[in-house]
Amino acid sequence: MTVLRLVMMDDPVLHQKAKRVRRIDSSIQKLIDDMIETMHDIGGAAGLAAPHVGIPLQVIVVEMPEEDPIVIINPELVKGSGESEVSEGCLSLPGYRGSIKRWESVTVKGRDRNGKEFRLKAEGLLSQALQHEIDHINGVVYIDHLDSMENLYKIAPEDEDKSGEI
Ligand SMILES: [Zn+2]
Numbered sequence: 001m002t003v004l005r006l007v008m009m010d011d012p013v014l015h016q017k018a019k020r021v022r023r024i025d026s027s028i029q030k031l032i033d034d035m036i037e038t039m040h041d042i043g044g045a046a047g048l049a050a051p052h053v054g055i056p057l058q059v060i061v062v063e064m065p066e067e068d069p070i071v072i073i074n075p076e077l078v079k080g081s082g083e084s085e086v087s088e089g090c091l092s093l094p095g096y097r098g099s100i101k102r103w104e105s106v107t108v109k110g111r112d113r114n115g116k117e118f119r120l121k122a123e124g125l126l127s128q129a130l131q132h133e134i135d136h137i138n139g140v141v142y143i144d145h146l147d148s149m150e151n152l153y154k155i156a157p158e159d160e161d162k163s164g165e166i
Helices: 026-042 124-137
Strands: 047-049 059-062 070-090 093-111 117-123 152-154
Touching (some): 026 047, 026 059, 026 070, 047 124, 059 124, 070 117, 070 124, 117 124
Antiparallel strands (some): 047 059, 059 070, 070 093, 093 117
16 A cells, blocks of 8 residues: 655645546555555544545545544535534645534435445534545535635644644
8 A cells, every 4th residue: 555645735636526436446446545544644634535645536535533434436415414613624735724614414425445335424523524525526625615714724833733634
């Protein structure tokens, strides 16, 4: 497995819609393994979308502390409910956080790495991570959701903590 290089916010791959995966072949399996390895290498990251590592394909992984990673191919947001204001950061924009609105709970559907279709209901950080990564699949980044640039703030390097980064 290989640790992949993260692209930064100015990379066009983060601002375009990723392609649907048509065939889950060995190259997709390798991408999934490398994405999980990369997420673990960052330490405490809550999720990663393929565009984060410069690959415009609809593959995401999310992981909560003490739980197994969840792989979703061609993920779609089916339903969201209960809006709330959250603080969010992105691995591709280190040193910043923004206040944006997210659904408190979501239902997501997609395929697992064996191609089996499934649905997932989530709340809390998992719900936020799923919304963040599905946004990446659609070429949307969290700063696109800011009502005003005043809601984007810089954090001191000593306060920067990769846990929960998405
Ligand atoms: Zn991100």
